Amino acid sequence: MKKFDKRVDRTGTNSVKWDYRNEIFGRKDVLPMWVADSDWRTSDAVIDAIIDRAEHGVFGYTKPGKETSELVVNWWRRRYDWEIDPSWIVYTNGVVPSLSVIIDTFSRPGEGVLLQPPVYYPFFTSVKRGGSQIVTNELKLEEDGYRMDYAGLKNLCNPDGKSIPSAPPPSMMVLCNPHNPVGRVWKEGELNRLADICLENDVLIVSDDIHSDFVYEGNSYLPIASLSKEIANNSITLTSPSKSFNTAGLPASIAIIPDEKLRERFRVARNKVLKRPSVFGLEAMMASYRDGEGWLDDQLAYLQENMEFSRKFVAEEIPPVNSFEPEGTTLLWLDFRSLNLDQEDLESLIVDEARVGLDFGHWFGPGGDGFVRLNFACPRETLEEGLERISSAVKNLI
Numbered sequence: 441m442k443k444f445d446k447r448v449d450r451t452g453t454n455s456v457k458w459d460y461r462n463e464i465f466g467r468k469d470v471l472p473m474w475v476a477d478s479d480w481r482t483s484d485a486v487i488d489a490i491i492d493r494a495e496h497g498v499f500g501y502t503k504p505g506k507e508t509s510e511l512v513v514n515w516w517r518r519r520y521d522w523e524i525d526p527s528w529i530v531y532t533n534g535v536v537p538s539l540s541v542i543i544d545t546f547s548r549p550g551e552g553v554l555l556q557p558p559v560y561y562p563f564f565t566s567v568k569r570g571g572s573q574i575v576t577n578e579l580k581l582e583e584d585g586y587r588m589d590y591a592g593l594k595n596l597c598n599p600d601g602k603s604i605p606s607a608p609p610p611s612m613m614v615l616c617n618p619h620n621p622v623g624r625v626w627k628e629g630e631l632n633r634l635a636d637i638c639l640e641n642d643v644l645i646v647s648d649d650i651h652s653d654f655v656y657e658g659n660s661y662l663p664i665a666s667l668s669k670e671i672a673n674n675s676i677t678l679t680s681p682s683k684s685f686n687t688a689g690l691p692a693s694i695a696i697i698p699d700e701k702l703r704e705r706f707r708v709a710r711n712k713v714l715k716r717p718s719v720f721g722l723e724a725m726m727a728s729y730r731d732g733e734g735w736l737d738d739q740l741a742y743l744q745e746n747m748e749f750s751r752k753f754v755a756e757e758i759p760p761v762n763s764f765e766p767e768g769t770t771l772l773w774l775d776f777r778s779l780n781l782d783q784e785d786l787e788s789l790i791v792d793e794a795r796v797g798l799d800f801g802h803w804f805g806p807g808g809d810g811f812v813r814l815n816f817a818c819p820r821e822t823l824e825e826g827l828e829r830i831s832s833a834v835k836n837l838i
């Protein structure tokens with residue numbers, strides 16, 4: 441049996457995905473495939489590092505040092521050919537909290553922050569909380585998948601006078617690469633076009649690259665900040681090993697900020713309201729980047745098979761539903777629009793008939809209606825059970 445095939449009972453661990461089913465979906469018997477964490481144990485290297493540290497027994501104030509930064513720098517150099525200067529790294533305890541603080545720091549209330557929905561819904565909350573205005577440039581769904589709408593971007597950043605956008609020109613944009621939920625891993629040409637528009641219009645690029653370690657055959661992840669010095673100096677890249685190593689309950693994240701002025705402003709804000717990684721978050725981060733690469737690659741191979749299995753299953757067994765090939769992430773974006781259900785009926789089909797807990801497309805903003813998101817980072821048996829449940833529910837309906 442492969443290590444990722446083993447089903448681990450997560451109930452009773454205060455798991456958001458498993459123990460809050462009733463609160464989220466109104467019933468306890470849904471098979472949860474929503475939250476983007478994985479249903480398997482992390483690597484032994486991480487578990488051993490945490491046990492060792494726990495046995496030390498003293499958990500005082502802790503700060504990542506030179507060794508941690510070397511591990512981070514090596515990871516990005518080795519895997520993504522990006523040369524990060526260790527001084528660019530600011531450690532934090534969460535990508536979403538970091539994003540909120542970045543929005544508060546670099547965007548004044550009332551200013552626009554550009555998002556490209558359908559996109560990870562906490563982005564909307566982070567912008568709203570800071571008093572900034574959400575400016576949306578919806579992704580375009582074309583024959584061959586999702587694309588950025590460059591004409592829309594240009595017009596929102598610098599209106600031509602003919603069309604009047606409903607929100608102020610943005611001072612910042614939040615990129616998601618790989619893109620949750622649609623699974624695109626943005627290509628060099630796409631990133632360059634986006635960066636050109638941002639540079640021309642003085643729009644700071646904040647790139648949430650937390651899913652960067654999940655990229656499938658035939659695709660390669662490219663950090664936007666690695667494209668040129670000019671882009672790097674107009675960017676903040678946020679990431680964490682927590683998705684890759686399934687350690688989201690041990691918050692430890694990184695902001696990579698090449699420009700010194702931006703970095704120092706963020707560091708001051710970080711010190712006021714955020715924390716560095718906790719003792720165990722830091723141990724997990726270091727063990728992941730030092731000893732976890734083999735485990736990560738095994739996991740990627742398993743995820744590749746899960747992704748192919750679920751796409752084939754949907755195509756053969758649930759033909760009214762269309763799935764998009766994820767180039768990255770562990771998320772399958774499913775299009776239920778051909779069933780012509782309104783939102784309430786779609787939710788009832790998924791939750792009450794299929795008894796599966798998924799993220800509903802409308803949570804992800806404009807462009808999400810009629811879609812759902814399924815996380816396939818689970819043992820194959822669980823995945824098959826979830827897909828079977830959806831298939832029976834759809835077959836009963838039509």
Ligand SMILES: Cc1ncc(COP(=O)(O)O)c(C=O)c1O
Pocket residue numbers: 476533534535536537560616620648650651680682688691693
């Ligand atoms: C795009 C994206 N960013 C950030 C997060 C969460 O990051 P954190 O737990 O470090 O706040 C997620 C989790 O699903 C995500 O998908």
